[in-house]
Amino acid sequence: xxxxxxxxxxxxxxxxxxxxxxxxxxxxxxxxxxxxxxxxxxxxxxxxxxxxxxxxxxxxxxxxxxxxxxxxxxxxxxxxxxxxxxxxxxxxxxxxxxxxxxxxxxxxxxx
Amino acid sequence: xxxxxxxxxxxxxxxxxxxxxxxxxxxxxxxxxxxxxxxxxxxxxxxxxxxxxxxxxxxxxxxxxxxxxxxxxxxxxxxxxxxxxxxxxxxxxxxxxxxxxxxxxxxxxxxxx
Numbered sequence: 001x002x003x004x005x006x007x008x009x010x011x012x013x014x015x016x017x018x019x020x021x022x023x024x025x026x027x028x029x030x031x032x033x034x035x036x037x038x039x040x041x042x043x044x045x046x047x048x049x050x051x052x053x054x055x056x057x058x059x060x061x062x063x064x065x066x067x068x069x070x071x072x073x074x075x076x077x078x079x080x081x082x083x084x085x086x087x088x089x090x091x092x093x094x095x096x097x098x099x100x101x102x103x104x105x106x107x108x109x110x111x
Numbered sequence: 112x113x114x115x116x117x118x119x120x121x122x123x124x125x126x127x128x129x130x131x132x133x134x135x136x137x138x139x140x141x142x143x144x145x146x147x148x149x150x151x152x153x154x155x156x157x158x159x160x161x162x163x164x165x166x167x168x169x170x171x172x173x174x175x176x177x178x179x180x181x182x183x184x185x186x187x188x189x190x191x192x193x194x195x196x197x198x199x200x201x202x203x204x205x206x207x208x209x210x211x212x213x214x215x216x217x218x219x220x221x222x223x224x
Contacts (some may be wrong), residue, residue, distance in 0.1 A: 033212070033213065035215075041217070042202070042215055042216065042217040042218055043202060043204075043215040043218075044215070045212050045213050045214065045215065048212045048213075086153075086154070088154075097142070097159060097161070097166060097167065098156060098159075098167070099156065099213075101153055101154040101155075102153075103153050104153065
């Protein structure tokens with residue numbers, strides 16, 4: 001059974017700080033997703049990656065397949081980055097349709 | 112495209128009543144997923160469809176829950192009869208092939224009193 005763990009559970013930062021959220025999984029996956037959810041809001045897919053690194057604006061996601069670990073970095077954090085960040089592993093075949101979710105990291109960025 | 116559209120945004124109902132949640136996926140997406148999110152259990156997959164066919168409903172908690180996808184542009188999740196423990200946010204998501212990334216709807220916040 002694949003399990004996905006995130007750390008930290010809660011994170012506070014001052015505006016401008018560099019932020020790292022970690023995600024580890026126990027079984028090999030076909031892809032890893034990073035999702036963002038603002039308070040009371042919907043869920044936005046930030047990244048889907050199966051190797052290497054992806055960058056979008058101030059957000060960077062990396063994955064190390066051998067170590068079964070992924071990180072989400074936020075550079076020059078801003079209060080509007082305050083949200084819950086969820087990583088989710090996509091199972092390998094034949095169960096690739098399913099996502100296994102981490103419990104989320106609640107980020108608060110203060111001005 | 113307007114994204115994945117869910118309705119209603121909020122639903123408050125009395126225990127025992129039937130509740131129907133609706134979802135319109137992104138046009139052209141061939142996968143549709145129903146998730147439930149609670150504080151205790153986080154996000155859970157309830158059921159998903161591929162090309163309108165239910166593939167896996169093992170996450171549906173009980174027979175009180177049912178889901179249909181009569182065509183490529185519409186799906187419903189029905190709870191009958193509803194119970195207070197069904198209170199949660201229900202998300203619909205769609206994707207184009209299983210590797211295409213997911214687009215989530217805004218969710219339906221269900222409160223059963």
